[in-house]
Amino acid sequence: MFSEFKEFDNHELLIHFNDKDTGLKGFIAIHNTTLGTATGGTRYRIYQTEEDALKDVLRLSQAMTYKCALADVPFGGGKAVIMADPRQTKNEEILFAYARKINFLKGSFTTGEDAGLNDEDVKVLSKVSPYINGASCGQEGLSFWAAKGVYEAMRAGLKFKWHADSFANKTIAIKGLGKLGFALCGLLVESGANVIAADIDLETAARALKKYPNIKITDAQTIHKQEVDIFSPCALGNDITPKTIEELKCGMVCGGANNQLADKECGQRLHERGILYIPDYVANAGGLIRAVADMTVKGGDVHNWVEAKVKNIYVTSTVIIYESIKNNLSTSDVANRLALEKLAAGAKIKEKEKYELKLSKAI
Numbered sequence: 111m112f113s114e115f116k117e118f119d120n121h122e123l124l125i126h127f128n129d130k131d132t133g134l135k136g137f138i139a140i141h142n143t144t145l146g147t148a149t150g151g152t153r154y155r156i157y158q159t160e161e162d163a164l165k166d167v168l169r170l171s172q173a174m175t176y177k178c179a180l181a182d183v184p185f186g187g188g189k190a191v192i193m194a195d196p197r198q199t200k201n202e203e204i205l206f207a208y209a210r211k212i213n214f215l216k217g218s219f220t221t222g223e224d225a226g227l228n229d230e231d232v233k234v235l236s237k238v239s240p241y242i243n244g245a246s247c248g249q250e251g252l253s254f255w256a257a258k259g260v261y262e263a264m265r266a267g268l269k270f271k272w273h274a275d276s277f278a279n280k281t282i283a284i285k286g287l288g289k290l291g292f293a294l295c296g297l298l299v300e301s302g303a304n305v306i307a308a309d310i311d312l313e314t315a316a317r318a319l320k321k322y323p324n325i326k327i328t329d330a331q332t333i334h335k336q337e338v339d340i341f342s343p344c345a346l347g348n349d350i351t352p353k354t355i356e357e358l359k360c361g362m363v364c365g366g367a368n369n370q371l372a373d374k375e376c377g378q379r380l381h382e383r384g385i386l387y388i389p390d391y392v393a394n395a396g397g398l399i400r401a402v403a404d405m406t407v408k409g410g411d412v413h414n415w416v417e418a419k420v421k422n423i424y425v426t427s428t429v430i431i432y433e434s435i436k437n438n439l440s441t442s443d444v445a446n447r448l449a450l451e452k453l454a455a456g457a458k459i460k461e462k463e464k465y466e467l468k469l470s471k472a473i
Contacts, residue, residue, distance in 0.1 A: 117168035122148075123218075124168075129207040133199060134192065137164055138211075139171035140219055141187040144456045148188030148219045149243065149402060150174040152208070154196045154226030155346070167191045169369050174398070176449035177391035179456075180426055181419065183402050188219045196226040202234055209238035217241055222401050223252050225288070225346060243401040252397040253289035255416060259396025259423045260290070260366045261297045263388040264340060266427035267362045271386050272339070277303035281338040283360070284308070285330060286345030287318045290366040290394070294344060295322060308333040310345075334358060343367040343390075350376050355383065364388040377442030381434070388427050389445040396420045 123140040140148040150171060157163040167189050175187025192208060194200070212221060212235075222232055222243035229244075229251055236242040244252050264282075268274050280303050284291050287309040298305050299322050308330040309315045315327050334341055334349065335357050343349040343365035350363065351372040363370070363385055370390045371377055380387045399419045407415045433444045 115165060115168060117165045117172075119168070119172050121168060121171065124164075125215075127208075127211045129204075129211075132204040132207045133194065134204050134207045134211075135194070136190060136192040136208075137167045138190040138215070138219060139167040139188060141168075141171040141189075142175040142453065143186035143218075144453050144460065145175075145178055146184040146186050147217065148174075149178070149185045149398070150187060150189035150219075150221060151224030151397075151401075152190040152192060152221045152227055153224040154192040154194065154200060154231075156195050157191070157193045160193070163191050163193050166369075173368060173391045175453070176446065177395050177398055179449040179452035180392055180445065181395040181399055182422070183399060183406060183419070185402055188221070189224075190219075190221055192226070200226075200231070205231055205234045206238050209235045209242070212239045212241050215241070220402075220405070223397070228289070243405070251289070252400050254293050255400040255420055256290045256366055256394050256397030257293035257297055259399070259420050260294055260342070260344075260364060260393045261301075262396075262421055262424040263393035263427040264342075264362070264364045266424045266431060267340070267364055267386050267388055270428070270431050271361050277301040280304065280340065281306065282340040282342055283328075283333050283336045283338045284342045284344055285333045285349065285365070286343065286367065287311075287314050288344065290397070291342075291344035292318055292321075294342065294366060295325065299325065306333065306336055306338060336360075340364060343370050347390075348372050350380070350387075352376065352379065355379050355385075358383075358385060360385060362386040362388070364393050365390065366394040368394065371442060374442070377440040380442075381440035386431065387441050389430070389442050392423065392426055392430065392445055395423060 121139055121141050125138040128135040170189035171187050178185045220241045220243050232244050282298055282303050283306045285308055305325040307325050308328050310330045319327050334354050337359040340362045341360040344367050347367050347369035350370045400416050403412045403416050430441050430444050434441045
């Protein structure tokens with residue numbers, strides 16, 4: 111059944127979980143563990159159907175595989191979704207129940223923040239499960255680093271598109287003022303950019319305006335139509351559709367939302383229109399980098415490791431842009447190819463290690 115979905119990409123494991131006592135229900139998907147143990151955040155949101163939730167977790171977990179590969183962290187791609195309204199159903203009991211489900215996998219999947227979960231929720235989960243990322247991220251949190259990654263990706267596009275080193279006199283439209291979008295707004299304002307922003311939650315938009323009184327707030331349904339230099343989708347995803355592409359009036363699309371493209375063809379259409387697109391899983395990898403830092407850096411300087419990896423998003427974005435120009439390919443196709451090349455190289459290393467282990471046992 112699952113293999114019939116176009117979102118299914120030879121996923122290694124797919125789990126449906128539920129807990130009748132708390133109402134917990136959702137999915138965990140592990141896409142590919144060639145480069146290491148699967149990791150990825152848990153999304154807590156309303157889905158109209160189980161099929162919608164399933165398709166979302168399949169796409170998100172695949173993107174995590176590619177994100178890990180291009181961020182150069184030793185992990186594979188996984189993701190989880192909880193099907194519920196975080197404003198109404200989320201409590202300690204349901205989070206404890208979910209953490210116990212994570213424990214069933216005995217470390218083959220680690221998880222943490224995503225849309226609908228916050229720092230406090232992660233701390234609650236970590237009381238029950240040792241397989242929770244980001245519980246000790248400190249004041250900055252994952253969202254700051256995710257925003258910093260988007261900022262670095264934007265800088266790469268800024269250099270190419272406008273031969274500029276500064277955001278001064280550039281206008282950026284941010285759709286979604288959640289944790290990542292809010293942090294990105296701050297980084298851009300501090301860099302001298304003109305910011306237009308929107309959020310479906312008017313209280314959230316008002317909070318951003320209070321913090322940054324020089325930004326302009328507009329309607330979330332039409333912000334992509336604004337005449338700007340950069341459109342930055344930072345909400346839930348699927349903002350770049352055949353319809354919205356025709357309505358864009360920008361030179362670049364670069365944001366923090368996952369799964370921004372409604373389908374593969376949208377990346378090609380952006381390319382044909384001359385709109386530079388920085389693939390989402392490249393730009394927003396800063397959160398992943400910070401989430402896995404404590405598991406990766408043993409006895410070293412975690413902050414400097416994270417900062418260096420996040421700054422390298424500028425380099426990765428630049429490579430993708432120039433490969434796109436050189437070969438006249440969409441940036442999304444280039445990024446996918448580079449990720450698959452890393453996976454293929456990782457698979458060869460694994461096979462070599464297996465062979466050497468087998469040989470040593472034989473000797």
